[in-house]
Amino acid sequence: MRQLLIVCGVLLCLWCCSKNKPDADDDNPYIKLPIPDYFPDFNTYVVANRPTKYGVILGERLFNDKRFSVDNSISCASCHKPENAFADNNTKAIGVYGRVGLRNVPPIQNMAFMKFYNWDGSILQLEKQPLIPIITKEEMNSSIVEVINKIQNDTDYQHLFRKTYGDTSVTPDRIYKSIAQYLYTLISANSKYDKVMRNEAMFTAIEARGYHVFQQKCESCHSTVLFTDQSFRNVGFPINPNENETGRARVTKDMKDFMSFRVPSLRNVEYTAPYGSFGQFPTLRSVLDYFDGGVLDAENLDPFLKNNNRRIPLTEQEKEELIAFLKTLSDPGFITKTQ
Template sequence: MKVFLKILPILFLLVSCSNDDYEPLYTNNPELSINIPVGFPQVNNSFYTNKPTKYGVALGEKLFHEKRFSADNTISCASCHIQSSAFADNNVQAIGIEGRIGLRNTPPIQNLAFMRFYNWDGSKLSLENQPIVPIITHEEMDSSILEVIGKIQNDAAYKELFQKTFGDENITPERIYRSIAQYEYTLISDNSKYDKVKRNEATFTENEMQGYQVFQQKCASCHSTELFTDQSFRNIGFPINTNSNEAGRARVTGNMDEYMSFRVPSLRNVEYTAPYGSFGQFTTLKDVLDYFDNGVIEADNLDPVFKNNGNRIPLTEQEKEHLISFMKTLSDVEFTGH
């Protein structure tokens, strides 16, 4: 029996090392405890194979702020994803190197662990596959992952972090993507006034309560769940971006029934993410509500929420005021640093 017990650890080590997917677990790089807010949807499946770790998140945050990702060393992920704007920015469309204008408005980076799709058109299904997009896009960083690695591979700080995260100093594309995703998984916003009301830690004002009731009647079918988005793709008749590269979800699927359909945005921290729309069509929340009230653009694939109601969501001026009051309760000052 004693001999058998001595052999067991050796057998276990051999079996573990024979697994092609084997990644050693370093006791000095523990998994972080991530608070999953009550009522939130399930996390993206990719989360389970790339759980945030102490040094993985530290490395991902450093990479997120790394301007050497861009061809001219001027643009990092954080240049467009600014914390005070819920990790979006306040430009109509994203601005990359040399002042190049991107196709779309910068989306906020929050609660990504719970999303099923990424980018306005849902072109990526996991965070680990997303960072390559801005790196290679001409209007954003206009670089390549190999060029990025060439710039940072002799940086002592990166060598140390890759060693602590993965067990050696080898810098690979996959490790870069996984580290950035780990950092982004930790960007959870769940401490707004709305959340405090749900936890019986605060109460709505009369205007906020009125707005919440209007929201439930006229908005919650699309902006549902505790993420305030059902993550569907819809054409809601917004003014159209005439750029020939734009087709919304159809740009990904090739299905023209999804032409100019975009992922329903989360309304969390919406107070801080102006302008609104896939290419910043609206300056204020009031502009958006006025547009819905006045009538949206007709389209064959216009969402039934509008098509079945005269192409509009009718709202009184008081309802608009109350709705905006409610939407501001979704602002998380701790998350955004306001």
């Protein structure tokens, strides 16, 4: 009987200690993301780093913190602006001290479904992306050690790290995971196109004709409900004069990938001008005019263009119709998204 009482006492003590110990799971539930049935499955990294209530709050706070840059002048959100579908309206990224980057800022949307990140697909896991702008000279020009030194004694951050991870320790891995959790919630799936797919709306006559043109002349690259097949292609766009630019070949070291870039999603394309890997085109119309007029030839030019005399022929009416359809991919609720 005495031994039984001792065992019960030990168990009671352990239970009390466990209840008093900060635990990220106690009041930090997973967030249910509103994904339509017709969307693809999450990528495997999302499953391993599912967004949680406080993880997302922490990630958004980190995303907007200008202390990530060497001079405390820019944050991730300085380039990735909600009103531009988390892109910006500059031809190329602009970092600290007005330094100009190599490429146009890509929008951030539906990251949870992507296989590659960046124009050249250099990142396969979103949790590995945040370090790149932090250390890049033309962007934040800082280091993760410096970032941690700046924020680790911030009482608000200490509270959020404890709520998310169970203690106040600020580590690189926790920073990257939290930012990724926030980005995974940036899902755009409520455009007019989506409402049509859900039988909640109908295309206008010009939008329907534009959708038909799109299916004939654009869908081979911009396929799936993400409006990208996530492939890398050389489509004969004007070449970036920066000698450091080789496109996908920067990653693969294979000249067969020279000036090939990840096919961008067309969701929210109305908000993300200018277009192209270094902002070559100021408007959607200018992109269509370029395809219609004939693209640059290249040994690795995409077969769809190579086999069609380097053109996607479009009449003036088709261009108007196509733009009308592309605007149905705009998601006004997404560009005003806040947590």
